[in-house]
Amino acid sequence: MTAIDSEAGTEGDRREHLLAKLADLDEQHAKAVAGGGEKYVARHHERGKLLPRERIELLIDEGSAFLELSPLAGWGSDFTVGASVVTGIGVVEGVECMITANDPTVKGGASNPWTLRKTFRAAQIAEENGLPSISLVESAGADLPTQKEIFIPGGKVFRDLTRASARRQPTIALVFGNATAGGAYVPGLSDYTVMVKEQAKVFLAGPPLVKMATGEDTDDETLGGAEMHARTSGLADYLAEDERDAIRIGRRIVARLNWRKASPEPTAYAEPAYDPDTLLDLIPADLKEPFDPREVIARIVDGPSAGNEVAFDEFKPLYGASLVTGWARLHGRPIGILANAQGVLFSEEAQKATQFIQLANSSDTPLLFLHNTTGYMVGAEYEQGGIIKHGAAMINAVSNSTVPHLSVLIGASYGAGNYGMNGRAYDPRFLFTWPNAKSAVMGPAQLAGVLSIVSRAAAEAKGKPFDEEADAGMRAFVEQMVEEQSLPYVLSGMLYDDGVIDPRDTRTVLGICLSVIDTAPVAGTDRFGVFRM
Template identity: 60%
Template structure:
């Protein structure tokens, strides 16, 4: 049925929600801008003075003209001492009509050297590529490991090279376009890729540069004869193609993708789809500022699914969890959306059946988070909330259709697990600026810890005043608020990006297109369900 809306955009409540969301969006945009400038304006000017493109410009030169780019993990390392972004830019885009994973080193950040956040981000991007069967284009310019953090980089860094070769083994093509110096570990990226493009007088690939070679062996040599593009295409054979400049390299990279004879294993994109009847712009005023206030998930669903059409499953049972079927950009989906935060036994059992049905029909699932967890209390424990919650988590864990998690508000406790949080390997996780994720809400966490601390101190005969307890409560609440905020969570790579609510339809549509590059098949069986 076509969704209807009860939103009154002129109401004081709606306007307050919208102002709060716009304020949060402003904070997110400001943080994102720090990632976009990479190593800073001076480094960008230096790059341009050498007639080189920035990493995002290089990506744009490879993409089909006018096609979008779904950048992922932009805030990697936010809140740490490292430059935000992990010195690499990556995401999903279309090249010659093929959905690809495109990863570009950022030479403005220490010459594209890899730190621990580079590794975490690259491993996540590689995971997405293999799971969704996306050809990988790596736009390489890297000085290898950031030596100042080598103890965090060296041992786990091997996983990045291992992933490249395993992608090739899995039938996922890997293409490296070398834009500048690739030294030490950076040299192994083209060394392990299926196809390698080098740029005349620009690409330099060697395990050790001339100064280190001289120090190690006494040999005196120069960049070009040691690891230049012409040497590698004419003599060593490491380079497969020789480009005259960066744009020519992008052209060659596109031609390689065109000749891959690549076919999607899933559904092709629909030529014509019905846009939502409800206004996407109104998304900004739906989620309340206070996470304790419930909101209607139908108001979100009706603004990003095709034609605002949503066929609800079990609407009269377990109403705290909305489940149903829809399409997004022509792709069929099942949707699970929390409506009142707390999950009871009925919601858990309903979710379990719905997930099983989605697996029977090979239908991807979208989990819309707004949950404080499973219900607690004597009555609910006696009625089996643990086994029913475990049943839902079992179904999520063993479901094999692709999952997309969309954290719109609270995502706390075991409810985060039941709604397919990061640890349950959804293909993509996106957060709204209103998202919060933690063991429990900040007030509950602060209350529990401060109360236990006060009781412990008093039991030992210590003078622990109510003021001291309140100070501890305030400190813990502030800390929990910071740690559960979307920027912090995104910086830890617990999601793949914070999105503007109005972009939900576009982002989910691009994710679904990437998912359908590979086969979409449900599980044939599940683990033992405790009844």
């Protein structure tokens, strides 16, 4: 199946290009891991406290993976990369859980607008996939200078916790330090609450505000200390001796949940027929250069085995050739795949996708979308051929499909092609981006060219001479601006994906996601909107 271009230098050039991007990605991730910086990390450790990722490492099962989500949240903003919170999926006592951990080295773990967006996304994933949630709490509450952006929407955090409990999705809070003001409601609204002795402080208002509001003189321990809440208020269900004891108790709580997945265990599987490492040899540096998505598929899906004689069963291989569709298994779980081939979506591709999505729903099969598209085809011939109604049918199918969707941007994701291929606006269960990918309303050169044509037409309509020099400057400026805005870090920083990943990790990441999806029942639909014929 595979036929990597072996022209002299091609593979090496592609690999070097992606390795350079991956090195830069490591640097960006390091900014999130650094938290508030060496000074505040050292101060935190000197107090005998663990960092958020250290707490997570002790919480999850030894040797298991932690799928961190939205690590670049807030990238390019005025806030620290990572948004002062760590979120992700980890296995605790054999149970996949959504884990949220405040980073107290960043302004005491105070929540800024990006913290909220990241927390909301984590809660959405937990809800859609039926996951228990564990909150590792140590936060000074809201970032007061940005309170106008936090206060009103922030109430959704509390709503999400109570609704999760009502859905019988357990919520657990392990409190390691301050949980002030609105933050106090996280342990208050959780099903189970553990507080660390002489560290946890949970109160609606600290001593200074109490003094101002009521005139009462009090101290942290009397007002909201862990022992008080364990012995007097009853807010603490468990009193931990130290952080490690709190984590031990948290693990025992999960072990007693009697938690069960809705879906059956995956079948036995073989590793891919081709080494995922060779993905780095496949992807051109120039997104305009096409590559065969079958090569990508061959490196992420299960290889042939006794119960899976063919790794990828392609559907309609001779029709709509610029969109590859077919069936496979990934870590033993069934999946339907839609992958862009030559970039442009024509009417045939849209009709093929619509049928394929309906078939996946009829067989309760999750769908994986691999993006590398410049959008739907334009031009008089294609408009007359019905490209709008055929593209609309594809978007209709994507919008109303109820089987879980996964999306990975492996190249370009421009225009309405982003929508038809299940972009962020269509709520895929998970969406990840490769470091070479780009997404925008259209390519930088095309957008600048459109603006140039419009400006030229306006000048002609007014009978004025067209300023070619100014036009060239405008085009260069717009191309640079769109290029910068379409880069993965910008999009990931705005939470338009769940993370930028190494292409070689794609199979592992998708395997974790499919396992998470199987926590809740998978059911397709036979109810779609009106399809224009």
